[in-house]
């Protein structure tokens with residue numbers, strides 16, 4: 001048995017996988033699921049460089065089973081998580097078996113890149129009742145597919161990215177003392193009011209404009225603060 005029951009590698013910096021899907025988001029999704037299942041001590045999700053299988057991506061490899069997945073879409077992740085990463089049963093329909101060992105790159109240069117989708121205009125979206133978050137507390141919400149952390153102090157509320165910018169661990173699992181948010185994974189800290197990095201933290205939090213209307217919190221999506 002290795003250091004981990006299951007060790008997952010997602011190609012995030014190969015030549016084509018990051019072009020074929022938002023593989024950084026895949027890592028965040030997988031880590032959040034592992035955290036939610038309380039398995040972060042025995043399941044590890046790592047970003048990886050090129051597997052030399054360019055064109056078959058996005059690719060994920062899971063050990064100790066040595067199972068390779070190709071063409072993984074965001075909608076496949078839940079099944080991979082539940083069936084294999086947590087459950088131990090590989091998802092056969094997504095398995096990659098080129099029949100030839102070693103590099104199996106496809107020339108994808110000639111494929112026409114899809115036109116980028118137009119970004120929706122910024123708009124206010126309801127998140128929750130203000131009272132849903134305790135004073136000096138914080139809670140994660142999903143708003144139109146965007147996960148965010150609402151932090152409440154005695155006199156204001158703030159909205160930030162839900163995941164720690166260090167290794168995409170949910171900040172909700174950390175602590176807030178009313179002035180500082182601390183991620184307990186490696187103790188990065190952030191100013192509650194600005195999201196600015198404190199102590200050992202090397203990056204701050206991306207925030208969203210927030211307004212409280214009659215006890216209902218709204219955030220502006222598409223208008224993220226720096």
Ligand code: FES
Pocket residue numbers: 164165166167168169183184185186187188
């Ligand atoms: S993941 Fe948050 S401090 Fe390392």
